[in-house]
Amino acid sequence: MGKGKIQSAWLIAVFLLLVASGCGAGGGNGGGTGCPPSGSGDLVINVTGLPQGVNARVTVNGPSGSWTLTGSQTLQGVLAGTYTVTAEKVAQSDLLIRTAYSPGLGGSPACMRNGQATTVTVSYAQIPSSNKLWLDNGNPPAEARPRWASPPRFWAAPPPRAPA
Helix, strand or coil, rough: HHHHHHEEEEHHHHHHHHHHHCCCCCCCCCCCCCCCCCCCEEEEEEEEECCCCCCEEEEECCCCCEEEEEEEEEEEEEEEEEEEEEECCCCCCCCCCEEEEEEEECCCCECCCCCEEEEEEEEEEECCCCCCCCCCCCCCCCCCCCCCCCCCCCCCCCCCCCCC
């Protein structure tokens, strides 16, 4: 390759790098307006899919602060801006086997605009492998020996004698 071709390839590579650096990987707002930070509105958190007595674990973070929620709730008069909603797995207590639920989020991050109500939905679904009793029915390894416990010893006192 000649010196001119190497220089041309170098210039093309630099040009492509400059063009590529101006292209983001998404996540922007497209129009450059973003989520306006002025005003206030209502942030509605809808929680679905949990049986009665099982509390959700939902966290909301944004310009007005942070909240931990256990169910559906409307946060009224929160400052405009971007709010992020996250949720954790929860479980229903049971004496033998618990049922676990996994969250799915719709609408987060949410852009709260002045005078508007914005809704985020947290949909819980039962984890398919939960609330099941798992047993192993395989045979033990050939070299395994049973572990015997000492047999129980019961001593009974002789019955009392009847008075003669």
